[in-house]
Amino acid sequence: VTLNGSQFYTYSICNVEEREQDNWLRTTFIQRHPLASRVFVELKFIVRDCNSFDGASLICKETFNLYTSESDADVGTTFRKSQFKKVATIAPDEITGKNEMHINTETRVVDGLSRKGFYLAFQDIGACIALLSVRVFYKTCPGTVQNLATFPETVAGAENQPLTEVSGVCVDNAASEELPRIYCTEEGKWAVQVGQCQCKPGYEEVKDTCQECRPGSFKAEASSDACEPCPANTDTLEHGAVLCACKDGFFRAPTDPSTGPCSGPPSAPRDLSAVPQPSVGRLILSWTPPEDTGGRNDITYSVECQRCDGVVCHPCGERVRYEPASMKLTEARVSVSELEAHLNYTFIVEAHSGVSQLAGEAQRPPSRSNVTIFLHYTGERGFNTGCLDHMSCSASQDDNLDKTTYTVLTLDKNSAQIKDLAPGTAYLFRVQALGSDDNSEGSRMEEHFETLTEGTEQNPCTNGCFYLFIPFFFVFRKRNSHTRQGPEDTYFSTPEQLKPLKTYVDPHTYEDPNVAVLKFATEIHPSHITKQKVIGAGEFGEVYRGILKAPGRKEVAVAIKTLKPGYTEKQRQDFLSEASIMGQFSHQNIIRLEGVVTKFKHAMIVTEYMENGALDRYLRDHDGEISSFQLVGMLRGIAAGMKYLSDMSYVHRDLAARNILVNNNMECKVSDFGLSRVLEDDPEGTYTTSGGKIPIRWTAPEAIAYRKFTSASDVWSFGIVMWEVMAFGERPYWDMSNHEVMKAINEAFRLPAPMDCPSAVYQLMLQCWLQDRAKRPRFGDIVSLLDKLLRSPESLKTIADFDPRVSIRLPSTSGSDGSPFRSVSEWLESIKMSQYSENFTCAGIVTMEQVLQMKTEDIKNIGVRLPGHLKRIAYSILGLKDQTSTLSVFAV
Structure with a gap:
């Protein structure tokens, strides 16, 4: 084949005029990597338009099938169709006509491989096809260095093994308290790392390596921090210094940290004076602190008394008393009593600090005189x-x-x-x-x-x-004064100032985030917590299911979020900020914080354990098994939790079914406050972000456009959650890109009613999605309306109009190219019901004409029992029947 001047070698077939075609093409034996249980098959091919063949369009096909067969050895040219199992039906996105040629690229997954190798085979049933290339590959997480740990290239796991744990090795001059490990996802991407490596003492991180500290800097411990400049009065001329030595004349006290600055002894006290108090028989000595403290704040003083007779001075002895003491004085003042009359006393005051003894000299007042x-x-x-x-x-x-x-x-x-x-x-x-x-x-x-x-x-x-x-000679001056009301008096006397404070307190306003955590969360001793099983990997570390057994309390199941080792202080603060937020809430539909572990090495956040996990996954696992009345009850709980948050002037910003947790009683609770922010006092106040990702499919248009969030934007998100719940966890806007979603919303498109959705519930969704945010209902209104529906179950029997061609968001009435489906399996695959292909085949339903004749009872009789699956297939058939204009071209 020649295309755009280039030649392509192809395998081709074009028997479009002959009926009952069954042509096969098999690859050679493909060796499988021992760890690659999941491979991808990329096909490049050309399909000729059936309408370009005169008289053959009724029997011509435009699809072909992909098969696979596993083997432990190459079987050569031996070929048996029974050994192959079907992987997928391959249909082109673009069909080649008479005057143009289009190359299609399709990729399919072959999962569950376990033997030494496998074959691929391609079946043609009557199409005009040219197969240009077949590329078989598996995904790997590439070799990487993360947080100073080296991880090897790792083959991605299969769909039933979404996370593969990989152990790493610290780079040179780095160490980790626990073995560094990371998770490789099924898509070939690295997930959260546990056990971070840190540079050893004397080394700092520089571009995924640990390099020695330069002269004049040091690092005393293994950490993620950079080398620090030597503190005051210290220095080092060595590379890789762990500590900095004191300069000459400077010292560290025994109680000083080895990483702290060095200091010198203090200078002498100044302005020593003595004031007698004859009436009480004592003398008050006072002085001014030293001008130079040597860089220390542990200055103390000692007082020495000498009694001089002529030129000879003797210690005053134990008779002289000092108040509070004569040694280790912290104030520049002392009272001396029990002095004798008509004697000359000399008092010497010395200043001391933690390094005075090391310096080997005491500091004395610099001046004396014999005239007193x-x-x-x-x-x-x-x-x-x-x-x-x-x-x-x-x-x-x-x-x-x-x-x-x-x-x-x-x-x-x-x-x-x-x-x-x-x-x-x-x-x-x-x-x-x-x-x-x-x-x-x-x-x-x-x-x-x-x-x-x-x-x-x-x-x-x-x-x-x-x-x-001059005892008792005092001059008293009378000073006039007047009472002046201070600002605090105004505050407590003005009614506006007496209004109650906002219930919610933003922990980000605290200068020290640790104070916020201690204020709003209960500290738990780690010995009261037992980890049982890893149930997920969060942004900061692993999430465990476990048991909390606090003294005097009943043992309860909990979820435990952990902070990976080697964290920075900012990561620790960000990790605990969610606890500072969550700890302020107390509502049955808000996830409950049990407490935190902050005073020990491994920080943890402990919450109540929700047995059924995230709402979106729970709904998908129970598609069609939950009644509309129960679904509305779940929505009522979510709305109540959001009303509680809204009443506290709090906006969530990331309300979605994935952030709602479900317990054993099917009670829903709002969780995940990572994106949340507090609103200002203004009821119309907004929170403006400076960046970051926005969950487009759940976010109101004004929040997307202007990055402003209000409780009204949370109401829009709640409308999307309602749609997710009534659609049993279907992805909002299906496979549309974020750009397509934003464009559609701006053009007034709204999600259609899910299958079997009560009309009143869908009307509430549409109210939540009003373009003018001021016209959207408040959460209090939503709770009231849902309560009314639950009190009147009859109101849920009126079902909103359902259009399967839109609601299923798949080509339920035609193939991917707009033409009718060519096979039952192709149709079932399009509505995500391919697991029933064998049921249809065993029942003898092998053509789309037979499918169109089926009724609900027929669908039940072939083994489709789940109510949700039964309705999906039935509604799709209904959509096919509506397309009467296309039925005339069916020829199977």
Whole structure:
């Protein structure tokens, strides 16, 4: 055959004018990969239009059949038709006419292979066909490196083995606490990985490898984190450092983490002062914290007391008392009592930190002086002088002083520290009490003092200073004030501010997501949980069926979602956020959260166990076995759960039958809050996403177009769920692409009524699918309407119009090319009832003309018992009969 200038070698046959054709073409023996139990057969072929043959169109065919036969050895040219079983009837998408040629490509699956090899065979029953190529292949999950684990190329499993577990090996310089494994799907794609590898200490992940940390950086533990820069006051010049050493002069305390910064000892305390309290017989020492803390916050202080006689100083002994203590003080203040009169006391305050002992030096106040003069008031008659120095002190007035300096202070306290006095200088001190108006004069006292000359040994104060104590001389200033109402007063006094808070709290608003989890979910000890069987693989890890036996509670079956090892902190937060959401709900039609495991290594989310699993699969498994009344009851439960969420100003965003779970009592519960978001206080508030996938077939048109979601868009999704339920899990919009679905909806197309759907239920679906979201019913209205239907079962007997040509969404009245079906098997395959091919053959129904004569009783008599299957076949035959204009061309 020559096509577009290229030659193709073909196997062809064209006996269209002869009746009872039965021509076979068999392949050579095809060796099977030991693990490939499922193979795909891709055919490229040309089929001639029967109408292009004059006089032969009535007996001409436009299809052929594909067969297979297994064997453990090559049988050579031996051929027996009985050894082959049919795989499929092959029909072209495009037929070749007189003036044009079209190459068709069809792919079929051959499943359940178990022997060493197999043959393919092609049967022609009267068509004009040219077979260009046959490609036989199986699917594999390609060799890959994921999360630092290497997984080999793996043959995809068969349909009855959708997940194949594959073990991996960590790359060099990586390790995993448990054996890394991953699942290969039947479509040749890798699913969720369990047991993530992590780079060892001193290594970080770089493009699926673990590379050494560069100098100046380190990594102390095996993790998915990158190497970190060395902390403050540390460094390393090595590659692959696990820790960074302290620089000279810096240390780590024994309690400091080995990965933390290093620090130095603190500098000296500043501004040490002593204030006596004669009335209670104690002295208050206070100071300012060190200017340089060495980078630490564990600063403590110690106070040492020395009693000096002449030039010799001795420890004060145990008689002196300190409040609260003399060691490990955390505040820059201490009270000292039990001091003796007329003695010179020296107090030394030292600052300490966790590394002071390692540094080998203590920090002391930098300045001292031997001049300490106390003036203390003994009564109303004046001052007495007390000498607390080792040398004599004089209180006499010297009228011949060369220089007199007056220092005047206005104070509202009973003491003052005078600094920067000149040595060898006489000073006059005058103390006067003032009235409340700061002008009236009270009693006044004066005293003269002379500082020491330079070179004299000094003690607590440098360059001369003294403490001036003036007990009971206080200046009180009256301050006017007025009451001002604060914002909090306004809040509690304004009715608008007293409105109740929104019931639902978005956990994403918490600065620390862990707080949200602890607030809304109960912590479970992992010893109370027993895993029994893997029932699925979620986004973050495996899902188990298990048992929860908490103290004081009855043992209950639960579903356990796990978080795969090697997770990042963000993955952990995303994983637990669903629990933070779910834990806020309490309704019989919302999946119940039993609790979480967060305080142990392996995080888990524990929910009630729903025995019948996802609603869509449950309906498909029980097609036709559930009455319309029961289906409406299930819808009523879903609507009640959604009303509860809507009343909490909460939008689900991913309402679909796959996200509804069913228990043993056929009670439906809304689940999967991964895409959910809270609405704002505004009843018309929306949630706008910044990206991500949208489930097109279930999503309202305004949400698709503008990525805005409301409770009204959830109502649209509920309408799709209603259709799924009444159609026993049929896929919405069948095999239409997402683009075709969006185009059809925008052109006002709506899903037709499913088979045997009550008219009232279908009308409610159409109300949910109104283009104007404001006109759609609310969930409260939906619950009320469904309750009304359930109270009046008679209202469910009126069935909506059903068009099998649209509702089955398959060419139920013609072949894939628009021409009538050529065989019973081809027709049954088109309506997904090919399992009954043998029933029809055994009953002698081998032509489409015979099919058209069948009634419901005839269908039952050949062995079709399931109500749903019985109706599907019967309605399809009804659709065939309606196409009277096409029946005249049937010739089988």
